[in-house]
Amino acid sequence: MQILGISAYYHDSAAALIRDGIVVAAAQEERFTRKKQDSRFPRAAVRFCLEAAMHSPIDHVVFFDKPFLKFERILETYLSFAPKGFATFRAGLPVWAKEKLFQRSLLMKELDELAPGRFPSDSLLFSEHHLSHAASAFYPSPFDEAVVLTMDGVGEWATTSVAIGNGSKLRVIRELLFPHSLGLLYSAFTSYAGFRVNSGEYKLMGLAPYGEPRFSGVIREHLVDVKDDGSFRLNQRYFNYCTGLSMTNARFHALFGRPPRPPESPIEDFHADVAASIQQVTEDIVLRMTRALAKETGQKNLCLAGGVALNCVANGKIAADGAFEKVWVQPAAGDAGGAIGAALAAYHLHTKAARQICHPDAMNACALGPEFSPEEVEAALATAGARFTVVSNEALFDETAVALAAGEVVGWFQGRMEFGPRALGNRSILGDPRRTDMQKKLNLKIKFRESFRPFAPSVLAEAAADWFDVSATHSPYMQTVTTVAEKRRTISAQHAASHHGLKDQYLVRSVIPAVTHTDFSARVQTVCAKENLRYHMLLKAFEKLTGCPVLINTSFNVRNEPIVCTPAEAFACFMATDMDRLVVGNAVLRKVEQDSALAFDYSSRFALD
Missing domain, CATH: 3.90.870.20 (Carbamoyltransferase, C-terminal domain)
Incomplete structure (x- = not known):
């Protein structure tokens, strides 16, 4: 059985092909189009995966999230904040409606243009965003059982989710919902430090060791209320991402005493201190989560996915902490990896196929893209x-x-x-x-x-x-x-x-x-x-x-x-x-x-x- 997974239309579009539960090909669209984090339908990546399929049938095509649920979240968010942000809402509504409400027909049109007649309409399935992430982390891992923690900006509604994997089964047991998001909190500081959201988070993490976490108390007192189990709520009075086109607002800037750093301007000790502070808070939140989950579930293994799982400093703290004996992180933890997860979720949860555990893992050292003779x-x-x-x-x-x-x-x-x-x-x-x-x-x-x-x-x-x-x-x-x-x-x-x-x-x-x-x-x-x-x-x-x-x-x-x-x-x-x-x-x-x-x-x- 061959299943094609697709992630697209947010950032970092990708396609992946699995054959009988094994990942045999995967690539990000940006590598072909030369446009960093290309969000368009991954036409070239899909073509590469179809070539890897060797003219054998594609049994299912699986999209990595559910567009209608995402549109529901966008709509409800703007209604709950109305009339704030109405101009942005009015301008974006026609695009959102087209992309989210009619995405099945858009996807089928793209697929039919690539391979006319190859994909019947009933072959297209939709996974949920966090389920795709969780599947990308658990199924390729070397574990028969594990807790799966997914943390990112936002999927349809979920920003953090916990799942339990057992054999070929995977069940989401808990979710934290938008607008309370660790990924968006970190991205807010990425933007404030003058880096680009969705690509500059690496820079913020690399800058953090040069600073002192002197703003950690300010963040905990004003921006995020963290509980002992790592659950949290963000104070939306300081953020603008729900209804505006920026991450932070004037109240946020006043809290730290400076406006955002203009991109490409000099980086000062202040910015390093800001980076160190949000990195420390992030590590504290994820360690509270993982310690609580280990105690609650009794599981020995942990899998991680979602954009926050690309914070390798926090991952290192989780591994060293010892709450879980073993930790496995999906190497393509961001949205690109959702293409793999969507395909694997369909294979194991939709078709009920058994799982084959590979050691050291089933990602083939991530060598899944094109090669040249x-x-x-x-x-x-x-x-x-x-x-x-x-x-x-x-x-x-x-x-x-x-x-x-x-x-x-x-x-x-x-x-x-x-x-x-x-x-x-x-x-x-x-x-x-x-x-x-x-x-x-x-x-x-x-x-x-x-x-x-x-x-x-x-x-x-x-x-x-x-x-x-x-x-x-x-x-x-x-x-x-x-x-x-x-x-x-x-x-x-x-x-x-x-x-x-x-x-x-x-x-x-x-x-x-x-x-x-x-x-x-x-x-x-x-x-x-x-x-x-x-x-x-x-x-x-x-x-x-x-x-x-x-x-x-x-x-x-x-x-x-x-x-x-x-x-x-x-x-x-x-x-x-x-x-x-x-x-x-x-x-x-x-x-x-x-x-x-x-x-x-x-x-x-x-x-x-």
């Missing part, structure tokens, strides 16, 4: 005007390791494109974490982004515990933050604590300074040979040469560009940045050998995030 790679590079050499595997890994150890920045393009927000060694930019200048170089010369943003380390799974404070050596998706092992640090905790502000961001804190954040934290990816053989072989070659089993791994793109999908896009990004070397499969390109006329700055194509 050696012939396709060479043809694409030749067409682009690239000058390259094809080398053997034996030479490839050793030569790349030598280049990295010499300080080169390497674009690394291998195998199937990853699904989700992280590059995991297939569409990555790599560097030597031991170099004190590498973090700054990557941020300013390669990614064209803010200098304070940290980079994640990839480490050989078998060496992870020797370099990082990890409770388990399996963390393949960069979904939790831990700390650099004390024996790898070069300054004391006391020294670091007194020098953690923005002015001290380049202070060398460990023997791998380029992946050590100001508080010694690191968003670790462990790499196993079974899950990513070629990346593992490169790390082994680098370890053999340097004694260090760690590399910097950041996504293969410039700021606000989607991660590259094709060899041609990889070459364009390579030529537009200060990358020194590009490796696509076994094709090796050195910058000094390229035609300089092909170099151009295309970063201006992409709206700043």
